[in-house]
Amino acid sequence: MAIVVNRPKLTFAEKCYLPSLVAGLAITWKHLKRALFNKGIVTMQYPEEKWDANLPDWYRGAPTLVVDENGREKCVSCQLCEFICPPRAITIKPMEIPENDKWRKVEKRPEAFDIDMARCIYCGLCEEVCPEEAIFLRKDYSITGLNRAEMVHDKKTLYKLGGVMKGLTFKWNELK
Amino acid sequence: MDTALILHFLTIPLVFLIWTTFLKTFILLNVVLGIVSVTVFAERKVSAFIQDRTGPNRVGIPMTLLGGKKDIPFWGLGQMIADPVKLLTKENFVPAGVNKFFFWLAPKLVLLPPLLVLAVLPFGSSLFGVEMTIANINVGVLFIFAVTSLSVYGITLAGWASNSKFPFIGGIRSSSQMISYELALGLSIIPIFMVCGTLNINEIVDWQIKNGWLVAPYWPHGFALGQLLHPSDLIHSLVAGVSLERFLLWIPMMISFVIFLVSIFAETNRLPFDLPEAEQELVGGYHTEYSSMNFASFFLGEYAAMFAGSGAIVSIFLGGWSLPMIPDGSHGWFWGLVSIGAWFAKVSVILLFMIWIRWTLPRFRYDQLMKLGWLGFFPIALFNIFLTAVILAIVHH
Numbered sequence: 001m002a003i004v005v006n007r008p009k010l011t012f013a014e015k016c017y018l019p020s021l022v023a024g025l026a027i028t029w030k031h032l033k034r035a036l037f038n039k040g041i042v043t044m045q046y047p048e049e050k051w052d053a054n055l056p057d058w059y060r061g062a063p064t065l066v067v068d069e070n071g072r073e074k075c076v077s078c079q080l081c082e083f084i085c086p087p088r089a090i091t092i093k094p095m096e097i098p099e100n101d102k103w104r105k106v107e108k109r110p111e112a113f114d115i116d117m118a119r120c121i122y123c124g125l126c127e128e129v130c131p132e133e134a135i136f137l138r139k140d141y142s143i144t145g146l147n148r149a150e151m152v153h154d155k156k157t158l159y160k161l162g163g164v165m166k167g168l169t170f171k172w173n174e175l176k
Numbered sequence: 177m178d179t180a181l182i183l184h185f186l187t188i189p190l191v192f193l194i195w196t197t198f199l200k201t202f203i204l205l206n207v208v209l210g211i212v213s214v215t216v217f218a219e220r221k222v223s224a225f226i227q228d229r230t231g232p233n234r235v236g237i238p239m240t241l242l243g244g245k246k247d248i249p250f251w252g253l254g255q256m257i258a259d260p261v262k263l264l265t266k267e268n269f270v271p272a273g274v275n276k277f278f279f280w281l282a283p284k285l286v287l288l289p290p291l292l293v294l295a296v297l298p299f300g301s302s303l304f305g306v307e308m309t310i311a312n313i314n315v316g317v318l319f320i321f322a323v324t325s326l327s328v329y330g331i332t333l334a335g336w337a338s339n340s341k342f343p344f345i346g347g348i349r350s351s352s353q354m355i356s357y358e359l360a361l362g363l364s365i366i367p368i369f370m371v372c373g374t375l376n377i378n379e380i381v382d383w384q385i386k387n388g389w390l391v392a393p394y395w396p397h398g399f400a401l402g403q404l405l406h407p408s409d410l411i412h413s414l415v416a417g418v419s420l421e422r423f424l425l426w427i428p429m430m431i432s433f434v435i436f437l438v439s440i441f442a443e444t445n446r447l448p449f450d451l452p453e454a455e456q457e458l459v460g461g462y463h464t465e466y467s468s469m470n471f472a473s474f475f476l477g478e479y480a481a482m483f484a485g486s487g488a489i490v491s492i493f494l495g496g497w498s499l500p501m502i503p504d505g506s507h508g509w510f511w512g513l514v515s516i517g518a519w520f521a522k523v524s525v526i527l528l529f530m531i532w533i534r535w536t537l538p539r540f541r542y543d544q545l546m547k548l549g550w551l552g553f554f555p556i557a558l559f560n561i562f563l564t565a566v567i568l569a570i571v572h573h
Contacts, residue, residue, distance in 0.1 A: 024536045028226045032532070035225035043230045
């Protein structure tokens with residue numbers, strides 16, 4: 001059933017446009033005048049002014065690696081993130097932890113961990129899939145580089161961006 | 177040859193006319209094309225302010241390129257240079273399947289008419305005894321109509337030659353738009369001829385200097401700067417300015433002014449009548465397929481048309497270069513410059529008004545525009561001619 005919308009009956013003043021034209025001009029003039037005195041302008045001057053403080057906690061920025069409170073790399077190179085990554089941005093080269101290491105019982109850690117930020121789509125699947133909670137999406141969004149090589153975040157960069165994440169998993173602690 | 181001989185040669189009337197005309201043309205053309213780029217900047221800035229934005233504010237003096245620490249933003253004024261330079265250095269891309277000849281011809285056809293209109297507009301009184309009109313011809317107003325309506329061919333050709341549907345629709349809209357406003361534009365000006373009795377724009381301006389601007393009902397008669405020192409003369413001229421004829425004629429003149437103004441908006445393809453361009457509906461309208469300098473020609477043509485249209489409005493209705501109490505150029509070169517400045521200032525005000533309107537009103541649909549032209553302005557303009565005739569007949573008998 002079609003809905004019939006009746007055309008409104010317009011008065012003569014409405015038909016000849018002029019009063020509403022003047023009203024419209026008055027509104028735009030008000031904004032123009034206000035802006036001329038630098039008031040009411042909503043534009044933010046990006047590199048100088050940033051909205052970073054208002055980013056929500058769930059903001060999905062650049063993926064990073066974290067260490068735990070003992071300074072241990074949380075990543076055990078299970079490569080689940082590498083497998084789930086839709087654009088295949090993650091490349092992990094696992095290594096065995098040497099016999100004499102304090103964390104020998106963890107058995108594995110990454111020798112190299114590269115995330116190609118030119119490919120990353122910030123979907124957060126790597127964070128979701130990680131059984132060790134070693135990879136987190138942080139609030140960095142302005143990832144730039146002059147060439148493709150610069151856009152690849154290696155292990156060092158990832159740990160630098162990630163920092164320390166305390167008290168989420170305890171399975172590798174001494175007491176256990 | 178010695179200098180005396182050259183001077184003598186340059187003062188032969190015909191030679192004098194030729195070289196002063198060339199000089200005037202050269203200077204006016206450069207000034208107007210400069211003003212076009214200022215207008216584009218003003219458009220961006222005013223639109224930004226109206227929408228609570230800042231607009232271009234970065235491009236200034238690039239000190240970092242010269243080895244400095246920090247750029248000087250200079251309120252973004254560098255944008256006026258940056259925009260044309262960008263357009264000039266872009267690739268001039270011609271799509272496959274276009275009709276090459278007309279594709280290249282169209283931008284020139286759009287750019288040419290507004291610049292030709294400038295030839296008949298009196299942009300000042302006189303400077304060193306040289307009249308500040310490039311061509312003082314008796315059919316001035318008719319010349320404007322004849323030339324400006326040519327620019328629609330450029331738009332239509334661009335739409336047709338592009339071999340693409342959006343430009344094509346733009347071109348069709350342009351021609352349908354032209355037939356709806358052109359009649360009203362022509363008819364609206366007839367009452368002015370009846371009142372002034374001339375088609376020559378210079379004489380229309382002279383009439384307005386003597387009798388007051390056409391849109392001003394009251395004008396102190398023979399008012400001059402020196403009279404401020406003589407109160408009795410001042411009162412005399414103030415009283416002499418009151419006349420029934422002027423007040424009665426004010427009604428048809430205002431009707432003419434409104435119709436002419438709106439028709440000029442349609443003529444220059446400005447909002448609310450920018451149907452051929454209509455970027456929200458037709459991608460870019462008639463110039464969708466154009467790039468680089470060809471696109472810039474359309475852009476330049478549009479803004480030059482705005483300038484020429486404003487110049488016509490100012491010259492015909494707003495007293496041309498005249499200002500109350502300001503003597504004309506025959507009183508010295510200073511007053512000549514003042515009159516030129518006055519004309520450009522008035523034109524700038526109309527240009528700003530055009531920009532202001534653009535960011536206020538939404539676009540007309542083209543059946544609405546045709547309805548407005550044929551059922552609104554056309555009868556009103558016709559009626560206006562009779563009204564003027566009746567008023568003139570009553571007052572003079």
